[in-house]
Amino acid sequence: MPNMNDAKWTETLSFRLSTLGVLVADQYAEALAVHDLKPKHVGLLEVLGSGxxxxxxxxAKLMRVAPSLxxxxxxxxxxxxAIERLRDPADRxxxxxSLxxxxxxxxxECTAKALVLDAKVAAELTSSQHAALSEALGRLAASYGLPVRK
Amino acid sequence: MPNMNDAKWTETLSFRLSTLGVLVADQYAEALAVHDLKPKHVGLLEVLGSGxxxxxxxxAKLMRVAPSLxxxxxxxxxxxxAIERLRDPADRxxxxxSLxxxxxxxxxECTAKALVLDAKVAAELTSSQHAALSEALGRLAASYGLPVRK
DNA sequence: CTTAAATCATTCACAGTATAAACGATTAGA
DNA sequence: TCTAATCGTTTATACTGTGAATGATTTAAG
Structure with a gap:
């Protein structure tokens, strides 16, 4: 007998979260291409910008990435x-x-691109949907704990 | 003058959507490893399973992937x-x-793994948050139109 | 002190994923 | 019929990321 919940799975939270998330990440990557940057480059800029x-x-630890990368x-x-390297005088x-x-x-500029993308996403939602999505994702982000670009 | 909305960006919808999405996708990939499968293998199985x-x-077109892949x-x-190849008699x-x-x-089994993962995500949310997230993601999925694993 | 072990950045070799181009087999069209 | 297009496959290649080996420097032990 064929199994019963084929259709259901594509309506799952984790499926939609991962497919949409990867899609948005790809779109962001595409938007960065004009600057000759990949998301991780921007991730590094963001780390530096955040102080x-x-x-x-x-x-490397913050970005959860190999030091060689x-x-x-x-x-x-x-x-x-875009950045400078400076030998630490205290430990050479x-x-x-630094930026x-x-x-x-x-x-x-990259942040601006991201906000444009964000606006496109938001445009698909009603404001209450937007608020609800924001809250739920905020909750998940808090429990998974990752303010770092992947 | 330094720009004003450094902190804000990490609270953006698209940022959280992409980081969380990639995270969930990674966890799913990890869960599949015991079967010696990658998400795209399962994507292919799902396409076949859906008829x-x-x-x-x-x-290849459905999965938006190169034919050689x-x-x-x-x-x-x-x-x-897991699958069989059969030459089409009408066009050899x-x-x-086919599965x-x-x-x-x-x-x-892969679907079961996915549901386990889904339960873990759901466990972080109240039921109303879950419902709201589900609805909002559903809306986005509809407008972006992709019932296909990436 | 001096020497041994640890640490940081870097380089190098390599694995994994995906694409595009070239090719052979087959089919469709002029 | 024979030329062009299509399907699957192979092959070459680009790209991202990791881990191990290296060199410079610092820390710790004796």
């Missing part, structure tokens, strides 16, 4: 002049990364 | 005995894919 920053190793992300951002193994003013501008 | 199936090219996904599933270029009974069982 939580520090050494590359700390950034931080190197290549930072290389790219540095080559475009460490590289302290340049160009980097701050770039981050602002 | 929309047909030739590999049609499947369907080949390798199908190779893997065929090697585990086409391969018609074997083992394939149906496998799909059911």
């Amino acid at each position: 939580l920053a520090g050494s590359q190793l700390e950034i 931080v190197v290549s992300l930072a290389d790219h951002l540095e080559s475009m002049g 193994r460490r590289q302290i990364l 340049t003013s160009e980097g701050r501008d770039l981050l602002a | 929309l199936a047909g030739s590999q090219l049609e499947i 369907v080949v390798s996904l199908a190779d893997h599933l065929e090697s585990m005995g 270029r086409r391969q018609i894919l 074997t009974s083992e394939g149906r069982d496998l799909l059911a």
